[in-house]
Amino acid sequence: xxxxxxxxxxxxxxxxxxxRTGIRERRVANGMVTSDMAVIAATSALExxxxxxxxxxxxxxxxxxxxxxxxxxxxxxxxxxELNNAGAFDVVAACTGFIxxxxxxxxxxxxxxxxxxxxxGVEKLSTFTNYKDRNTCVLFGDxxxxxxxxxxEGDRGIINSFIKSDGRYRKLLWSEVGGAANPYSESFDFNGxxxxxxxxSDIFKIAxxxxxxxTLKVIEDAGLTVDDIAIVVPHQANIRIIEALAKRIKISxxxxxxxxxxxxxxxxxxxxxxxxxxxxxxxxxxxxxVVMVAFGGGLIWGAxxxxx
Numbered sequence: 397x398x399x400x401x402x403x404x405x406x407x408x409x410x411x412x413x414x415x416r417t418g419i420r421e422r423r424v425a426n427g428m429v430t431s432d433m434a435v436i437a438a439t440s441a442l443e444x445x446x447x448x449x450x451x452x453x454x455x456x457x458x459x460x461x462x463x464x465x466x467x468x469x470x471x472x473x474x475x476x477x478e479l480n481n482a483g484a485f486d487v488v489a490a491c492t493g494f495i496x497x498x499x500x501x502x503x504x505x506x507x508x509x510x511x512x513x514x515x516x517g518v519e520k521l522s523t524f525t526n527y528k529d530r531n532t533c534v535l536f537g538d539x540x541x542x543x544x545x546x547x548x549e550g551d552r553g554i555i556n557s558f559i560k561s562d563g564r565y566r567k568l569l570w571s572e573v574g575g576a577a578n579p580y581s582e583s584f585d586f587n588g589x590x591x592x593x594x595x596x597s598d599i600f601k602i603a604x605x606x607x608x609x610x611t612l613k614v615i616e617d618a619g620l621t622v623d624d625i626a627i628v629v630p631h632q633a634n635i636r637i638i639e640a641l642a643k644r645i646k647i648s649x650x651x652x653x654x655x656x657x658x659x660x661x662x663x664x665x666x667x668x669x670x671x672x673x674x675x676x677x678x679x680x681x682x683x684x685x686v687v688m689v690a691f692g693g694g695l696i697w698g699a700x701x702x703x704x
Contacts, residue, residue: 416634419535430540438477455485459486461520468484470484491663494668535633557699572590611641611687614687626704655673666690
């Protein structure tokens with residue numbers, strides 16, 4: 397779905413969207429559900445990692461758009477992929493979901509409970525977007541990304557992670573209707589409050605500050621400096637947020653991976669999608685220090701430092 401397509405739906409323009417967000421197009425997964433996208437991404441990750449399905453002992457799936465309210469999307473993916481040796485569950489942390497899921501998988505491995513985990517970030521935000529709201533509908537797209545996390549000898553892998561949240565700001569980015577606190581009723585008029593609602597200006601300020609703090613924390617806690625980082629893979633929410641992040645932590649935009657123009661904001665899928673593209677494009681080399689950082693509804697933010 398291009399910006400030109402959106403011009404036919406709401407009062408907007410390609411110039412307005414691109415100049416304020418950096419987004420030119422986004423994907424809509426017509427004819428697919430969340431678990432379908434997750435299976436495609438997960439299968440690709442298993443192939444790249446040369447890992448058999450029976451080796452996966454844990455499946456952690458980050459999403460806010462599961463196929464059903466019950467069971468978890470992870471269990472649906474488990475059935476479709478015949479991952480019969482795994483425990484499976486969802487993580488609901490919006491755009492930070494992949495960082496949270498990755499941190500959980502790392503902890504289980506470090507504790508010796510499992511040896512291999514499959515971590516997926518996937519969203520079908522087209523089902524959750526109000527296409528009458530020009531301020532939000534231009535932002536979101538569908539997508540999926542996945543990684544295999546395994547116990548290995550040596551000094552490479554996930555070095556550390558940092559996750560924090562502040563529920564006092566939950567109404568800056570939320571969906572008011574549809575949960576147990578405010579369920580659908582027969583008289584519900586579907587006026588948009590069952591979709592994503594966001595206060596963009598307030599989100600911007602907090603996102604830049606906390607993504608910067610999270611990035612610097614994982615770097616400093618590892619005894620490194622920003623100069624040691626080969627590439628930052630940020631959540632692809634808004635080009636202005638990403639540019640402000642780079643300026644705040646004093647890193648060149650040449651070291652920041654961007655694909656927001658093609659996909660828009662894909663929430664929990666954003667970081668793994670960008671990580672996969674950066675890897676396939678040769679932007680990440682063996683031994684590189686990589687920081688993944690995200691910020692999303694909750695409000696929740698976090699970062700992970702990896703030695704590739």
